[in-house]
Amino acid sequence: MSTGLSVTSVSYSYGAKQALRDVSFDVAPGQFAALLGPNGAGKSTLFSLLTRLFTTREGSIRIAGFDMSRTPRQALQKMGVVFQSQTLDLDLTIRQNLSYFAALHGLSGREAQQRINSSLDRLQILERAGEKTRDLNGGHRRRTEIARALIHAPSVLLLDEPTVGLDAAARQSITDHVHRLCADEGLTVLWATHLTDEVFDTDQLVVLHQGRILAQGPSATLRGDTPLKQYFLQTTGIAA
Amino acid sequence: MTAYLTALRAIVLREALRFVHQRERFVAALVRPLVWLLVFAAGFRAALGLSILPPYQTYITYETYIVPGLCGMILLFNGMQSSLSLVYDRETGSMRLLLTAPLPRGWLLFCKLLGSTMISILQVYAFLLIAALFDITMEPLGYLAALPALLISGLMLGTLGLALSSFIKQLENFAGVMNFVIFPMFFLSSALYPLWKMAESSALLRDICAANPFTHAVELIRFALYTQFNGWALLWTLLATVLFMALALWGYDPARGLINRKG
CATH class of the missing domain: 3.40.50.300 (P-loop containing nucleotide triphosphate hydrolases)
Structure with a gap:
């Protein structure tokens, strides 16, 4: 295969x-x-x-x-990964968490932001991008992690x-x-x-x-x- | 190469953001050396007479003597603190996220190390500023010359923390690190007393202090604060950095599987 x-x-x-x-x-x-x-x-x-x-x-x-x-x-x-244990930095916003991950995959600037927006949109949490992850419930935290795992396509x-x-x-x-x-x-x-x-x-x-x-x-x-x-x-x- | 630098910037920025969110930790990290400087040193000033020794060109007060050692103390405690946070990260999973990035593991660990070292250096300068407010000053250019010395010393102590973090199974074991690493490293060094003073008590203790890489980190900083270069201290500190980094890389080698080791 x-x-x-x-x-x-x-x-x-x-x-x-x-x-x-x-x-x-x-x-x-x-x-x-x-x-x-x-x-x-x-x-x-x-x-x-x-x-x-x-x-x-x-x-x-x-x-x-x-x-x-x-x-x-x-x-x-x-490969995108969503681990069993939560791996978000709770003191950072959703966007900051995703930007950090995007950079680990070599993505920065406008391209990273576009991909973050589209990934968050896909998981229907784009409007909450500026919120701290600490304020999200468990389901939304998981969505954030899935969105994050998809940024680098x-x-x-x-x-x-x-x-x-x-x-x-x-x-x-x-x-x-x-x-x-x-x-x-x-x-x-x-x-x-x-x-x-x-x-x-x-x-x-x-x-x-x-x-x-x-x-x-x-x-x-x-x-x-x-x-x-x-x-x-x-x-x-x-x-x- | 761009991917490497993008990751470096992001990891350092994340450390900086963490630092901004943990201002109490910054203050707490300053209290310890300030207590040593303003209380301990003041009390011991009369008890410990210091003769002229390089890099000093005249008699100095005990407070002045221990400033470089206390800079080293900040770097040492922060190095261990970051090792604690690495063990925590490993347990919570964010270390997994870092290590699954498509970059060499050594580079990712180095970025993390550099980020935490830069935060430590900020704390050292805040400490030096407060010391200056109490009239304990160094040479003006020395503050600038100390920057590379602080960076190298911070990296050395950070790599030690990184190496230790790969061998500490659980957070609970961290107290052992305090007892067996931080305290011996600090007290068996030239941070609080010059080595010739130690030799008066015991030649063996003096030799142990001379072999301690922390002694050389402190001396590197001490000389730099007086715009002097201590090549031997630099060499020793760099050697220790390479050794600790090699240990850390071995500890985090995926073939050893330590990242997921159960305690």
């Missing part, structure tokens, strides 16, 4: 504890893939490897065709449990929004979650449990007539 996201035979250990075992999956360009796994499945470890916060010698990761170990900067340039967007701590309405709004971004703009999305109601039938589903991929394929095909929640619990063996 030349574009999109490709993970091939990736393993990772924290000392003696193996967190990921021979993980392989592909996400085609413009596809929304949900990485579904219970807490401790290895999702955050995988995200750390995908974002090069740490590296492994076992396996390879390609982002938009760029190998993460051989051409990490090109790969990072093509990445082709792959990674989101690590982006709805953690949000109320039901905000959760649905963010989930719908990112699905729309994927459909309308051809973004390749990898969305890690442990909540089955965030996965649509049209999504590609990757089930991760105890560091292994247990199933992957179109969500509708995998679950068949079984509700996704039940399918997930059965597959992971969590169900009583």
Whole structure:
């Protein structure tokens, strides 16, 4: 696969504890893939490897065709990330936060401001650009982080449990929004979650449990007539 | 190259904005050296006699002697403070944001270091201004000559903080840094007493002080404040900077995975 996201035979250990075992999956360009796994499945470890916060010698990761170990900067340039923990500077305004991020990607001046405006507009928070992020609710902070992740026009967007701590309405709004971004703009999305109601039938589903991929394929095909929640619990063996 | 400079400007600006939002921290950072200068030094003035030693050309008061050491103290505490904030950033996630930028990790860490060092230098000048108001002055040109010395010393202590931050697992462990790094570094140096005074008590302690890079940072600043150049101090400070930076780069190497290390 030349574009999109490709993970091939990736393993990772924290000392003696193996967190990921021979993980392989592909996400085609413009596809929304949900990485579904219970807490401790290895999702955050995988995200750390995908974002090069740490590296492994076992396996390879390609982002938009760029190998993460051989051409990490090109790969990072093509990737937008929304981390599980909040990474906004609460004392700065939305615009200041986004300008800082744009500069980290080499964007400044008018071009940066144009991209920030269009990104905020896409997430419907442009009119609040001058407000301090401390004054935003959880849902709007997440929107700000998604807007920020899109400034440099990445082709792959990674989101690590982006709805953690949000109320039901905000959760649905963010989930719908990112699905729309994927459909309308051809973004390749990898969305890690442990909540089955965030996965649509049209999504590609990757089930991760105890560091292994247990199933992957179109969500509708995998679950068949079984509700996704039940399918997930059965597959992971969590169900009583 | 433009991308590098754009990132540098943004990271330094962010440090400056943080500083503007944390003015209490600025005041607090000034209180510590001022207490040493105006209370401790005044009390010890009679107890500690100082002979003429370079770069001084005449007898000086104890308050005058400890000013460069207290400049170093500001840089030292701020270096450690920034290491504390790096550990905090690592736990909260904003360090992740920085490190996933498509630029070499060494450059990103250097930018962060430069930003916090520049804030420290501002604090040093505020301290020197207050000292001057109390009639403790240096040579007029010395204030300018001290700038590069403060920058190099600040970078050295900042890289030490950066290296430490990669090895500190959790915020709670920071108290250990205070006990095992800041205090020995400060007291085993020429900041409060000249090395020949220390030699009178113990040759071993004197040798430890002479090997302490903080001693050389203080001497570099001391000489610069009197528009003199101390090549040995510069060399020692630069060597320590390179060593600490190498340690920091090793500590933040993605292959070691420390950024996500669980405590």
